[in-house]
Amino acid sequence: MIALVLTLKFFSLNFFSDVQNHRKQGMVKKIYYCANHPDIVATDTCYQCKKRICYNCKINAFGLIFCSAQCLAVYSAMGLTRIVFTLLRGLIMGLTWPFRAVTKGTARGWAVAILGLGLLTSFFFIWKLTEDVQSLEQNLRDKMLLEGVIDTTQIAPPTILKPTDSGMVTSTTLDIVGEAEGDRIVSLSIDGKLIQALVPKEGTFAFNDVRLRRSVNRIEIQAIGKDGRTSPLQTLTVTHGPPSLTYLARDFRRGSLTKKEVAITFDGGSINNAADEILDVLKDREVQSTFFLTGEFIRQYPQTVKRIASEGHEVGNHTWSHPHLTSFAQNRRQATLPGITDQTMASEFEKTASLYGLVTSTKMVPFWRAPYGEYNPEILRMAARAGYKHVGWTVGRGWDETMDTLDWVADKNSNAYYSADEITDKILNYGNGRTNGSNGVIILMHLGTHRQDDFPHKKLPQIIDGLREMGYKLVKVSEMTME
Numbered sequence: 001m002i003a004l005v006l007t008l009k010f011f012s013l014n015f016f017s018d019v020q021n022h023r024k025q026g027m028v029k030k031i032y033y034c035a036n037h038p039d040i041v042a043t044d045t046c047y048q049c050k051k052r053i054c055y056n057c058k059i060n061a062f063g064l065i066f067c068s069a070q071c072l073a074v075y076s077a078m079g080l081t082r083i084v085f086t087l088l089r090g091l092i093m094g095l096t097w098p099f100r101a102v103t104k105g106t107a108r109g110w111a112v113a114i115l116g117l118g119l120l121t122s123f124f125f126i127w128k129l130t131e132d133v134q135s136l137e138q139n140l141r142d143k144m145l146l147e148g149v150i151d152t153t154q155i156a157p158p159t160i161l162k163p164t165d166s167g168m169v170t171s172t173t174l175d176i177v178g179e180a181e182g183d184r185i186v187s188l189s190i191d192g193k194l195i196q197a198l199v200p201k202e203g204t205f206a207f208n209d210v211r212l213r214r215s216v217n218r219i220e221i222q223a224i225g226k227d228g229r230t231s232p233l234q235t236l237t238v239t240h241g242p243p244s245l246t247y248l249a250r251d252f253r254r255g256s257l258t259k260k261e262v263a264i265t266f267d268g269g270s271i272n273n274a275a276d277e278i279l280d281v282l283k284d285r286e287v288q289s290t291f292f293l294t295g296e297f298i299r300q301y302p303q304t305v306k307r308i309a310s311e312g313h314e315v316g317n318h319t320w321s322h323p324h325l326t327s328f329a330q331n332r333r334q335a336t337l338p339g340i341t342d343q344t345m346a347s348e349f350e351k352t353a354s355l356y357g358l359v360t361s362t363k364m365v366p367f368w369r370a371p372y373g374e375y376n377p378e379i380l381r382m383a384a385r386a387g388y389k390h391v392g393w394t395v396g397r398g399w400d401e402t403m404d405t406l407d408w409v410a411d412k413n414s415n416a417y418y419s420a421d422e423i424t425d426k427i428l429n430y431g432n433g434r435t436n437g438s439n440g441v442i443i444l445m446h447l448g449t450h451r452q453d454d455f456p457h458k459k460l461p462q463i464i465d466g467l468r469e470m471g472y473k474l475v476k477v478s479e480m481t482m483e
Contacts, residue, residue: 035067048075174238176207177258180223189220197224206258212238248384249377253392255440255480262472263480264443264463265290265393267369268297268304269322271448274457275304278447279311281460288312290391290477291447292369295320295352302359304447309360314476316367317388319348326374334376345382365478367391373404391477393444400426403443407456410449424459428466438472440480 032042034054042052046067053067066072180186180200187197188207196207210219221234255261266278268291282289291308293315298305308315326334353364368388370379380390394403405423409416418426431437449455464474 046071048072173209173211175256175258176210176219176221176236177204178206178221178234179204183226185224187222187224189222191218192220243389245381245384248387248389249380251375251380251390251392252477254394254442255475255477257436257439259480260437260439260472261475261480262438262441262443262467263290263475263477264445264460265292265369265391265477266445266447267291267318268293268301268447269318269371270294270296270300271450272297272301272304273448274455275301275447278445278457278460279304279307281457281464282313283311285461285464285474287464287474288314288476289474290314290316290365290367292316292318292367292391293352293356294318294322294371295348295355296322297447298352298355298359305356305359309362314365314478315356315360316365316369316391316477317349317352318369319371320351321348322371323348324372324374325370325379326376328374329372334374336376336378340379340382342382342385345379346386349383349386349388367477391442394441401430403427403430403441405443405445405456408446408449410451420454420456420459423456424463424466427463428470431470438467438470442477442480 032052034042034057035051036053036057042054044053044058044065045051046053047064048066048071051067051071053065057067059066059069059072061072062075064075066075176188178186180203182200182203185197185199186205188195188210190210190212195210198205198207217238219236219238221236222230224230255263264287266289268275281287288311291313293305293308297318305315323340325337325340327337328334349368356362356364366388367390368383369391373392375390383390396402399406399418405427406416406418407423409418411417427443430441431439445457449457467474
């Protein structure tokens, strides 16, 4: 008897223990990720296809959430189909009901027949009235043309040059640039709220620093003629949110082509014998720039790094040890070298950013620049997964069109050697004859040199003054538009 009681007690304890474990497991909330953005947590479910999506992907309509216009169209088509079939069924029943009722010969049947005839008559008059209204509108339009009155509804709507529709931005403000006729007023509204109105100059207009709200912004551009009539709306849908993996994995080599901005950037690898002079010039000319520093540079020259941070410059990641990432130096191919993995890249970034934080008590900006300019799409994705976006320099055909100054080359017999004057002339003449001039150009220089004379960094005052005389603003990379 005692054995039986002990056995029952043992099983009951195990049973209640299992129940508690199941309850605890049931309390753990499963995390789902967006089907379109695997790196973003899903916040909603598509009503039509049941796909898990993030707030960037959702479309609100009919009080429901959809993942795409396709799902919304399918849902709408199915609903419309049901409505059409219901209406057809009702129409058929309505048309045949009077005849069925009359055959019964009752007073109710005759009443229904008369009501049905009245409905048919009403439908006829509504159709005729619609035709008359359309005819009246056409006659009015013809009269306006004969009298020389401009119908602004027939004028082409304003053209938006920037941004593109259905885009995503990470900044809280946005510039909207477009073209419209000079005798019209162009207005900007966001989500139905009027923000600003202006008159185009020489056929173009620009709304600068338009503030966006988080998530989806519905931007409407409307042109108003002298007579108060409006042209069709231009509607843009722009999403403001944190950077996605796809966005981070895109290389950035040039800023906005519509802004007269230039960024002079500096790499610090292993030596800094030009750093103090460069910082003196930048301070004297009131220029704030972007620096890309290695962990080794930060470790060797903490005072220089502190000065860079304290004078308002921003610092990006140049890896810890400045390693080769691809086989370009061996075979002129950008193939990822063995051993370069997500873990390798993350370690290079984390050690550098951590040391920078300890030295300056500030954070690095989430930009990086590949050592030796060696990278490929695979490496860009590795860096993106670590939270960094690659910032290169403006490139083109040949040295004249590429903004790598090669100021580090010291051998005057090398084909890659260019004098300080040649480097200066290249930078100042880059925009000559180009549609967009030097707008958005990113220039690469270095904080150290092995040259014994003819130092390119000593030409910085001339370069800065020359660019400003041409109307360019010297900015940090983070101030440039990254669309």
